[in-house]
Amino acid sequence: MMASAADVYGGSEMIIKVKEPLPAEYPHIKKGHLLFTYFHFAANRELTDAMLKSGANCFAYETLQVGRALPLLTPMSEVAGRMAVQVGAVCLEKHMGGRGILLGGIPGTEPATVLILGGGVVGTNAAKMAAGLGSRVVLMDLDLDRLRYLSDVMPANVSLLHSSPIAIREQLPHADLIVGAVLVQGARAPRLVRREDLKSMKEGAVIVDVAVDQGGCIETCKPTTHADPTFVVDGVLHYCVANMPGAVPRTSTFGLTNATLPWAKKLAAMGAAKAAKDPGLSTAANVLNGVCTHQGVAEAFGMSYSAPDKVL
Numbered sequence: 545m546m547a548s549a550a551d552v553y554g555g556s557e558m559i560i561k562v563k564e565p566l567p568a569e570y571p572h573i574k575k576g577h578l579l580f581t582y583f584h585f586a587a588n589r590e591l592t593d594a595m596l597k598s599g600a601n602c603f604a605y606e607t608l609q610v611g612r613a614l615p616l617l618t619p620m621s622e623v624a625g626r627m628a629v630q631v632g633a634v635c636l637e638k639h640m641g642g643r644g645i646l647l648g649g650i651p652g653t654e655p656a657t658v659l660i661l662g663g664g665v666v667g668t669n670a671a672k673m674a675a676g677l678g679s680r681v682v683l684m685d686l687d688l689d690r691l692r693y694l695s696d697v698m699p700a701n702v703s704l705l706h707s708s709p710i711a712i713r714e715q716l717p718h719a720d721l722i723v724g725a726v727l728v729q730g731a732r733a734p735r736l737v738r739r740e741d742l743k744s745m746k747e748g749a750v751i752v753d754v755a756v757d758q759g760g761c762i763e764t765c766k767p768t769t770h771a772d773p774t775f776v777v778d779g780v781l782h783y784c785v786a787n788m789p790g791a792v793p794r795t796s797t798f799g800l801t802n803a804t805l806p807w808a809k810k811l812a813a814m815g816a817a818k819a820a821k822d823p824g825l826s827t828a829a830n831v832l833n834g835v836c837t838h839q840g841v842a843e844a845f846g847m848s849y850s851a852p853d854k855v856l
Contacts, residue, residue, distance in 0.1 A: 578812075579602045582620075585838070587757060608825065615803055619802070621665035622666075627791065635721075645720055647721070648679055649678065659719035660682065667683055712737065726761040728840065730838050737761070737762045751781070753782070807825070816829075820856045821852070
């Protein structure tokens with residue numbers, strides 16, 4: 545057991561975390577350190593600059609890709625998607641500042657309408673939860689093949705719509721709860737709902753922006769904490785906690801470790817230089833030896849990019 549972050553970094557070659565390094569940790573991160581954690585660089589220029597300056601080799605859980613899957617992002621996306629509806633239901637209660645509406649309603653009353661932006665892992669899990677509670681669910685995505693798949697597996701109270709700016713704006717006046725579930729791998733989340741769009745929404749409607757880790761897909765989103773999770777803009781309650789799975793640490797720890805441990809062992813055995821050439825681990829390489837090695841991060845900040853296998 546080490547007493548401080550300085551001891552951990554000073555006595556370690558590889559550091560495995562759950563979340564990105566905090567500013568207090570930056571001075572302890574040195575050239576040659578191998579870091580493996582969630583970074584979400586594209587939403588945090590200060591962190592990106594600090595890791596580039598450090599010369600450390602940073603491998604990010606959230607961008608590790610196998611085929612089209614993101615196996616290290618999936619378990620936390622599952623947790624966050626399910627929690628989005630859970631916390632959204634609570635936020636809709638009147639004493640929390642919401643509309644005072646039960647998601648599933650009761651016989652003789654209307655159920656809530658839940659609008660989900662994004663049909664990936666977060667959106668799919670949110671839709672399952674909302675549908676299971678009896679809500680009227682609208683799930684929107686750009687990928688027609690994904691929508692076709694979801695139409696086969698979702699219950700009848702989930703409607704699938706192709707996403708576009710106009711289509712989203714048409715749905716906003718009907719939504720009691722909006723779940724932002726958009727992901728662009730390694731890049732900043734696109735802004736799908738603008739500040740002016742909130743004027744068309746119901747008083748006391750709720751937004752849960754799961755995409756806040758990647759900058760948020762709602763313009764009025766700003767990161768909040770479990771201690772102070774919500775704020776109101778134009779009569780719409782926003783829940784934008786940047787680490788939603790942290791509220792259920794037991795479930796999250798087992799779920800994440802089940803996925804990350806085999807990759808952590810492989811990364812430790814290979815080292816950064818060999819991992820940068822590995823088909824799987826190279827996709828997790830975001831910053832290597834002072835160079836940005838992920839295209840999505842580079843595009844987010846207008847910086848130069850080099851392929852991981854060209855750096856080490």
